[in-house]
Amino acid sequence: MMVTYASYLAGTVSLSSIYQAPSHLPTATQSVCEVATVTVYEYEGFSTLFPVLDAHTHGGSYHNPYNDIPLPFEWPGSPTPGQKYAPPQPSPPYEYGGSAKDKYDAPAWIPKDDDKLVSALPEGKQNGGSQWGEIDCPRLPINGLPGGPSYPPPGTTSTRIAPYPTASAPLSKSSNATGTTASTYYNRTSISSGTSTGLSTPAPDCPQMPDTGVTRTYDLRVAYQTIAPDGVIRNGLTFNGQFPGPLIEANWGDWILFKITNDLTDEGTTIHAHGLLQKETSWYDGVPAVDQCPITPNGGKFEMLFRADRYGTSWYHSHYSAQYSGGAHGPMVIYGPRHVEYDIDLGPVQLEDWYHADYFSLVNRTMHRQFPPSNNVLVNGKMNYPCANTTLPCESNAGISKFRFESGRKHLLRLINPGAEGVQKFSIDGHKLTVIANDFVPIEPYTTNVVTLGIGQRTDVVVEAVGQRGDAYWMRSQLGTEHCTLNDGVSPAAVAAVYYEDTDSESVPDTTSDVTAEQLAACKNDDLSITAPICKIPLEEPSTTEKLDFDFRSNGTHFVWFVNNSSYRGDYNQPVLLQAKSGDLDFKPEWNVFNFGTNKTVRLHLVNHGLIGGHPMHLHGHDFHVLAEGFGEWDGTVTNPENTIRRDVHILENGRNTTAGVEPSYMVLQFEQDNPGVWPLHCHLAWHVSGGLFLNVLERPEDIMAQDFDEDVFALCPLWDAYSTSNPPNQIDSGL
Ligand SMILES: [Cu+2]
Structure with a gap:
């Protein structure tokens, strides 16, 4: 079978909203997995059933009646006088x-x-132009994009020290490097093209990032669109008319250029490339109120040029309020050396909780004492829903995701949790999962039957196809059950179908899962002791340690999140980084800026007093070491001190109720200050970051002031100021 890769490149939407295959794609790839040519449906028939109006003036042209349906319970409720902590999480109502x-x-x-299993929805109505989850699509290239560095095969002695090209190729439109099928060249003089390892202390086992001299350009348009991922019709946010968005792919060491257009009509937006370090480009990290002013709606544009300085699996998403939870996210794959053998790269497998209301309504509820339960779970943007449970327009058997396995071969699955709130438990009936990387960090392989992913986390697994021709199995993604996820109970688990050769791809698997109730309950990542990075980075004594207490408690009228007694709220018109660049380090208290100055190594001791949620804590600009986690007081013991785990998101568990009161949970993380910038550390759970569980790490401000920022990022603010003066944004949350 021919391997295809190019067809998931970001296509450009024409003004008529009709999709066309990008003309630069080699035609040979299109016969396997074409770029969809599909009309964007606006569900005209339903528009007459449901009048086009929206009390919140958000959510696109299709009015979603679910926005106005009361939740099945009120929780956590208004604080009563003297009540400090919120009541426990309710049980699912259905x-x-x-x-x-x-x-x-x-x-x-x-x-x-x-x-x-026959999709009842015509192509385009379920996921717009997205083809994620369709059988035989996608397969990604085992050895990276054409023209990239060639790495030795896994298992050879030289696997970890690859013969990388060392020539430093200038970024220039006149460059003539190979591997440019999907790329254009781009030059910005302010950005160094010098080699940057991204590793604070390179060790012998740590490969060096190559200089490829290639820049890959992606057009990304953010817009509202009517979609029906699980058969229930609602407004979604899409990239290029697709939910989930198109694949961003690059070879390690390439540069990536986002050319963003905001096609929303009354909201700003920004895009964040999750997990990349943004060294020397911190102003392109894509967080409003931190790095930049939002891109104005109705066609506002912004270009971001940054390095593919990590390799593995990740995603990109809007960082403006909770837009990403309405669909504004997509997968990102950076090809680099492999340390484990596999035959087939099945590509991204995106696992997320899903809601039938629009994101703005959900945030509004969150900020008004009603944390919303999710309604379903999706694999690559697809699942069915038992439609008779809802009065919403809904198509039964809308279509689930399907994958093709080849007997006896090893398949790489790139698991991603881009959801709003849910902890996902991934498994495939009858198959073992060999975990080979967490986030952008390759690890010593270990085998399990279930992988836990908090929001923002990624795990690469290799699955050996132990079935036979004609077999069919369920792939499952189930929500964690122990007070870390709130679902209405109707459909707390997604399934996708895994078909072997010769299996009818409409047949219904009848397999069962061996994942235990205990495994489903645990709202935490696998134990720190079983995860060992391939590339060891020694742990240093910290130059400074900061204790950060997280509280979910009353501010008098609402329950919101506090970091050291301060609930974060950003100002879209005053990005912290740009203020720091100007030399003014006097920040508003509610921006939660922690200035760590020139400290070489920072240790953060997070203490969670909240009883709900479980926080997938994400630090921008770094992979962090996780030294320890547990309950009560940390006794100073470090797990695997010779080789602590590193990643960019790790779940901080709930505190727990005891007869003596709340026993807080803790997590200790550490990072090197090798990347001047302003780096958010936040819970990635959409409703928690909206509720203020967010802080800014200010790293080496003197070096920020000395950096040569790209002028484009400053140009956004006058545009946003002008727009927001006449159209004040309805910022009901922290803004992020
Ligand atoms: Cu949280």
């Missing part, structure tokens, strides 16, 4: 499958009078 469960066959909610 039974599995809902009151209409007898009309459907679980776990894929196939109507009883149907016995096939």
Whole structure:
């Protein structure tokens, strides 16, 4: 079979909203997995059923009636006088499958009078132009994009010290390097093209990032669009008309150029490339109120040029309020050396909780004492829903994701959790999962039957296809159950179908899962002791240590999140980084800026007093070491001190209730200050960051002032100031 890769490149939307294959793609790839030519549906028929109006003036042209349906419970409720902590999380209000469960066959909610997995929705209505989750698509190239460095095969002695090219190729439109099929060249004099390892203390096992001299350009347009990922029709946010968004891909060491257009009509936006370090380009980290002013709606544009300075699996997403949870996210793959053998790269497998209301309504509820339960779970943007449980326009058997396995071969699956709130538990019936990387950090392989992913986390797994021709299995992504995820109970687990050769790709698997209730309950990542990075980076004594207390408690009228008694709220018109660049380090208290000056090494001791949520803590600009986690007081013991785990998101567990009161949880992390900038450290749970669980690490401000910023980032603020003066944004949350 021919391997295809290029067809998931970001296509450009024409003004008529009709998709066209980008003309630069080699035609040979299109026969395998074409770029969809599909009309963007606006559901005209439903528009007459439901008037086009929206009390919040957000959410696109399709009015979502679910926005106005009361939640099935009120929680956590208004604080009573003297009440400090919020009440415990409620139980799901509905039974599995809902009151209409007898009309459907679980776990894929196939109507009883149907016995096939045949998508009832025409192409385009479910996911716009996205082809994620369609059988035989995608397969990614095993050895990276054409023209990139060639790495030795896994298992050879030289695997970890690859013969990387060392020539430093200037970024220039006149360059003539190979591997440029999908790229254009771009020159910005302010950005150094020198080699930057991204590693604070390179060790012998740590490969060096090559200089490829290649820049890959992606057009990304953010817009509202009517979609139906699980059959329920709602407004979604899409990139280039696709949910999930198109693949961003590059070879390690390439540069990536985002050419962003904001096609929203009354909201700003920004895009953040999750997990990349943004060394020497911190102003392109894409966080409003931190790095930049938002890109104005109605066609505002912004270009961001940054290095693919990590390799592995990640994602990109809007960082403006909770837009990403409405669909504004997509996968990102950076090809680099492999340390484990596999035959087939099946590409991104995106696992997320899903809601039938628009993101703005959900944030509004969150900020008004009603944390919303999710309604479903998606794999690569698809799942079915038992439609008889809802009064919303809904198509049964809308279509689930499907994957093709080849017997006896090893398949790489790139798991990503781009969801709003849910901790995902991923498994494939009858198959073992060999974990080979967490976030952008390759690790010594270990085998498990279930992988836990908090929001923002990625895990690469290799799956050996132990089935036979004609077999079919369920792939599952189930929400964690122990007070870390709030779901209405109807559909707390997604399934996708895994078909072997010769299996009818409409057949219904009948396999069962061996994941235990105990495994589903644990709202934490696998134990620190079993995860060992391939590339060891020694742990240094910290130059400074900061204790950060997280509280979910009353501010008098609401329950919100506090970091050391301060709930974060950003100002879209005053980005922290740009103020620091000007030399003014006098920040507003609610921006939660922690200035760590010139300290070489920073240790952060996080203490969580909240009883709900479980916080997937994400630090921008760094992979951090995780030294320890647990409950109560940390006794100073470091897990695996010779080789601590590193990643860019790690779950901080809930505090727990004891007879003596709340026993807080803790997590100790550490990073080198090798990257001047302003780096958010925040919970990646959408409702928690909206509720203020966010702080800014100010790293080496003197070096920020000395850096040569790209002028484009300053140019955004006058545009945003002008727009927001006449159209004040309805910033109901922290802004992020
Ligand atoms: Cu959180």
